[in-house]
Amino acid sequence: MAPRPPAGPAQADLVPADLADTFLTIRDLLRHAVGRFRAAGIAFGHGTTSALDEAAFILLEGLSLPIDDLNPWLDARLTRPERLRLLDLIEQRVATRKPASYLLGRAYIQGIPFRVDERVIVPRSYLGELMMSGGLVQEGAGPVPDPMAVTRILDLCTGSGCLAILAAMAFPEATIDAVDLSAEALEVAALNVADHDMQDRINLMAGDLFAPVAGRHYDLIIANPPYVAEAEVSAFPPEYRAEPVMAHAGGPDGLDIVRRILREAGDHLTEHGGLLCEIGTGAEILEEEFDLPFLWLDSQDSTGEVFWLSAADLGLRA
Template sequence: MAPSPASPADELLTVRDLLRYAVSRFAAARLTYGHGTENALDEAAFLILESLSLPIDDLGPWLEARLTRAEREKLIALIEARITTRKPAPYLVGKAYIQGIGFRVDERVIVPRSYLGEILATGALGPDGLGLIADPMAVETALDLCTGSGCLAILAAMAFPAAAVDAVDLSAAALEVARLNVADHQADDHVRLVQGDLFAPLGNRRYDLIITNPPYVAAAEVAAFPPEYAREPEMAHLGGADGLDIVRRILAGAGDHLTADGGLLCEIGTGHEILEAEFPHLPFFWLDTAASESEVFWLNAEALAQRG
């Protein structure tokens, strides 16, 4: 009888072994990244650490750790699944992180990676940052449009502890995931999930702060997506011919849903020149983050009240 073929699990014994193996396999497969990592090494490290329930911020202490046979087989299966399915790594492990805060994800929602996460989690809007919000405790109502997994609504509740946060999404399936995240973060008393199309389900409600990371990818770019991005819900990306159709609708309606001292924080991708040319009367204030430049804007209620 011919000997059974050797399994990689027979020879890959440590975290370092599995990391090297994964990086080599990912590089050979020419995967696409961008769902929390930007290269094969970081992707492999995330998969390994998260699947072993280890802290994801530092691989170093674990490199020489020997793994059980079951752990090795589990990791090898995940590595192969990343290649054969082309699913983003967060879908394979059911978890994504923003500023070190974990959120459940699956294919009902886009993988969280909004630049707004950094702005909210670091307090950049407050008096010690840009000063756009003088007193975070004075924010009593907030709205997260296109909430998806609910991550930004939850981060807003953390950043503005006195605020009641409404989180709206058109997708009932996405709100099922958001509901799990709200429960995980014990935010049920602060975050209300609402199904509907932008402002439509909110009546005449007004908010001290509106945040939104709407679909903003141009149709041609969506059509050319690599498999990893195509795995996400198309409606979470598609923003019309130039990507800004939903942003325009938000600009048209936000003024009617802000309090007198309120403001709109919106992520739009790379379309700032289009918006500035189309809305010359609006004094867009562009915010940069560690990974973006002029892809997030702020407008206050007074500016949005000018119909121009």
């Protein structure tokens, strides 16, 4: 694993000098950060859901500490350079309204770290949990009864490459083609693939959905496409507007790209393959429009936002 990238450029002018002498411990900085975030009305949703969780992430990641538990460190006294750095990150979060992951260059799915910056959406897909926690892979039952039988995977709209990497971990016999329309996103994905030493198993490909993989067939297709409706994109808070719009915009009702995937996926599945796709809140629209036996898979934080369809369900045409 490559070393963690540094945070964004220093902006010490954002931090009053006396604050670094007032707040001495992580507990002090946590209280300060939560108050600043609540007063500023910043938006969450990029890996955290509250001012407390956001503050904890910034403090722990900013100190290169494990992000799973703040409690052991609360009363740790910090050096002055550490306090200045953390105060700067807190003020940048308020002043720029960028997601904390952009300021720190790091995001996590299922506890696994990935590089991120403004070239990619901050990863937060429910598919990661389903692949890594048993919601999809169940020995002898469930959508994928035998993970060792999965040898070819296609990851559509790969972005930072995080789902392709998690798929490689969940399916140890598989090679993965990871496709994205954005050349800039694929640059970040290449860094993550290298960080996780997956170059021999993940093939990054530039193009529009299935275009780069004509004639290829897969045991599993995973997709986390843009699925936000136009009106919702227009109403985004600054944190979401900081992300690439093409990673969100899914047309008038958010489902334009999902429809394309549904119509084309059957041409690229093996006989016993299947499609796993995240769609947000459009389940009722899809069920009314498509006569398909959608199997909705719930995660810890979502209900009816991820579906599974087998090759037989999609009318295998390969």
